[in-house]
Structure formats: structure tokens, C-alpha cells
Amino acid sequence: QMGGWFNKPIESLEDLQGLKMRIPGIAGEIWNKAGGTSVMLPGGEIFQALEKGTIDATEWLGPANDLAFGLPQIAKYYYMPGWHEPGSMLEFSINKKAFEALPSHYQFILKIACQSVADKMLNFYTAANAKALETIKSNPNVEIRQFPSVVLDKLYQMTQEVLSEMAASSDDVKKVYDSYTSFQKQAQAYNRVSEEAYYRVRTAIESIETDI
Structure with a gap:
């Protein structure tokens, strides 16, 4: 969104x-x-x-x-x-x-x-x-x-x-919240060295090519 x-x-x-x-x-x-x-x-x-x-x-x-x-x-x-x-x-x-x-x-x-x-x-x-x-x-x-x-x-x-x-x-809300945030930390750590890193490098290369 x-x-x-x-x-x-x-x-x-x-x-x-x-x-x-x-x-x-x-x-x-x-x-x-x-x-x-x-x-x-x-x-x-x-x-x-x-x-x-x-x-x-x-x-x-x-x-x-x-x-x-x-x-x-x-x-x-x-x-x-x-x-x-x-x-x-x-x-x-x-x-x-x-x-x-x-x-x-x-x-x-x-x-x-x-x-x-x-x-x-x-x-x-x-x-x-x-x-x-x-x-x-x-x-x-x-x-x-x-x-x-x-x-x-x-x-x-x-x-x-x-x-x-x-x-x-509530205990139920805390259980869901803890589950979400735990997975979020794992997923973000991987994303930083995969998709995020890929797009960061690609954007930098495309910027150089545009300048040339």
C-alpha cells in the first residue's frame, strides 16, 4: 500500500x-x-x-x-x-x-x-x-x-x-505480537542481504549508467 x-x-x-x-x-x-x-x-x-x-x-x-x-x-x-x-x-x-x-x-x-x-x-x-x-x-x-x-x-x-x-x-494478544515480531526480525535480517541488497546495488549501477 x-x-x-x-x-x-x-x-x-x-x-x-x-x-x-x-x-x-x-x-x-x-x-x-x-x-x-x-x-x-x-x-x-x-x-x-x-x-x-x-x-x-x-x-x-x-x-x-x-x-x-x-x-x-x-x-x-x-x-x-x-x-x-x-x-x-x-x-x-x-x-x-x-x-x-x-x-x-x-x-x-x-x-x-x-x-x-x-x-x-x-x-x-x-x-x-x-x-x-x-x-x-x-x-x-x-x-x-x-x-x-x-x-x-x-x-x-x-x-x-x-x-x-x-x-x-491480554496473554493472547501478547502471544501473537511476540510471534510476529520474532519472525519479523528474522525476515528483515535476511531481506537486508537479499532483496534489499540487490535493489540497492542495482539502483546504484543504473544511476552510474544514467550519468555516463
């Missing part, structure tokens, strides 16, 4: 103060702690609210859905990164006892079907978002910007605060 659409530039922490953004859930709590004002709005009301100035900003999805939703028509600044949701995962919930009561081959089919749908979703949006981003870039009325480091640092601090409070609220 992206960081959202804004009708005001975000250049400092002061710019967050009271800024009304449609951003639900945990991310909304974090936004409030950082000084902003989170607003809950159903998808069907976002365009009109942003157009009329009822809200100052909104997060939605990625470039493909944002473009289809018409957001480039009514907002000037498209911010990155999607600090609140770097990626999306599909979920399929089923009663554990009901699942275990299924024959083993049906359980297998269900697992493979879920995996297939998740893979297709990821592949589809990787391509669709890349194409849509090019269209958005070509719009002279839209500026794609990165949140300032001071803003990202603040959001990170508030994220840790909110998640720590949630983890302390």
Missing part, C-alpha cells in the same frame, strides 16, 4: 497536528497519538469527503485501486511509504472443529485453494499497481512524495507504543 492522498503537504510534525485523515483501525490510533485526527468513513464516502474538504487526507489501497477510485482527481500529494500497511494478506476463517471434521483430502484442497488465491492476488496487484503508478506519475496535478524522516520516526515510535499497549492487554 501507499501512505495516502493529501491535500496539504507534510513537511514537519507540525503539519500532522489536527490533520483529519480517513485511516481506520490500529493505524488510526497511531495517527491520533502522532497528533493527527483519524476519521472513520466507509469507502463510498471518501471521494466526496476529500473533495469537499471534510477530511484533509485519506489512505485507501495501492495505485491500482486508488486510480480506479478517482483519488488523483481530487488530491495533489501522494505520499509514500505505506507505513501502516506495507502489504495485505487475505484471510479465510473457519471453525477449527468443523475444519478438523473434514476428510483429510478436503482439508488439503482447502489449504491449496487459499494459497492459490493469495498468490494470485499478490501477483495481480504487483503488476496492476506498477502500471497504475506510471499513470499517476504522468498526471501533472499530482506530486508523489516521501514522508519526511522526522514524521516516519514519530509514526514508528507511536506504533511501538500502541502495539506494546495492546500486547500488555
Whole structure:
């Protein structure tokens, strides 16, 4: 996902103060702690609210859905990164006892079907978002910007605060939180020497070739 659409530039922490953004859930709590004002709005009301100035900003999805939703028509600044949701995962919930009561081959089919749908979703949006981003870039009325480091640092601090409070609220939440963060550390360590390292080197080489 992206960081959202804004009708005001975000250049400092002061710019967050009271800024009304449609951003639900945990991310909304974090936004409030950082000084902003989170607003809950159903998808069907976002365009009109942003157009009329009822809200100052909104997060939605990625470039493909944002473009289809018409957001480039009514907002000037498209911010990155999607600090609140770097990626999306599909979920399929089923009663554990009901699942275990299924024959083993049906359980297998269900697992493979879920995996297939998740893979297709990821592949589809990787391509669709890349194409849509090019269209958005070509719009002279839209500026794609990165949140300032001071803003990202603040959001990170508030994220840790909110998640720590949630983890302390119940043993079940703490169990999930500890599991997530443990895997995150492992995955990030590998990512730094694999994909992140690859793209860093490739970007540097492409920059040199451009200069030449």
C-alpha cells in the first residue's frame, strides 16, 4: 500500500497536528497519538469527503485501486511509504472443529485453494499497481512524495507504543505480537542481504549508467 492522498503537504510534525485523515483501525490510533485526527468513513464516502474538504487526507489501497477510485482527481500529494500497511494478506476463517471434521483430502484442497488465491492476488496487484503508478506519475496535478524522516520516526515510535499497549492487554494478544515480531526480525535480517541488497546495488549501477 501507499501512505495516502493529501491535500496539504507534510513537511514537519507540525503539519500532522489536527490533520483529519480517513485511516481506520490500529493505524488510526497511531495517527491520533502522532497528533493527527483519524476519521472513520466507509469507502463510498471518501471521494466526496476529500473533495469537499471534510477530511484533509485519506489512505485507501495501492495505485491500482486508488486510480480506479478517482483519488488523483481530487488530491495533489501522494505520499509514500505505506507505513501502516506495507502489504495485505487475505484471510479465510473457519471453525477449527468443523475444519478438523473434514476428510483429510478436503482439508488439503482447502489449504491449496487459499494459497492459490493469495498468490494470485499478490501477483495481480504487483503488476496492476506498477502500471497504475506510471499513470499517476504522468498526471501533472499530482506530486508523489516521501514522508519526511522526522514524521516516519514519530509514526514508528507511536506504533511501538500502541502495539506494546495492546500486547500488555491480554496473554493472547501478547502471544501473537511476540510471534510476529520474532519472525519479523528474522525476515528483515535476511531481506537486508537479499532483496534489499540487490535493489540497492542495482539502483546504484543504473544511476552510474544514467550519468555516463
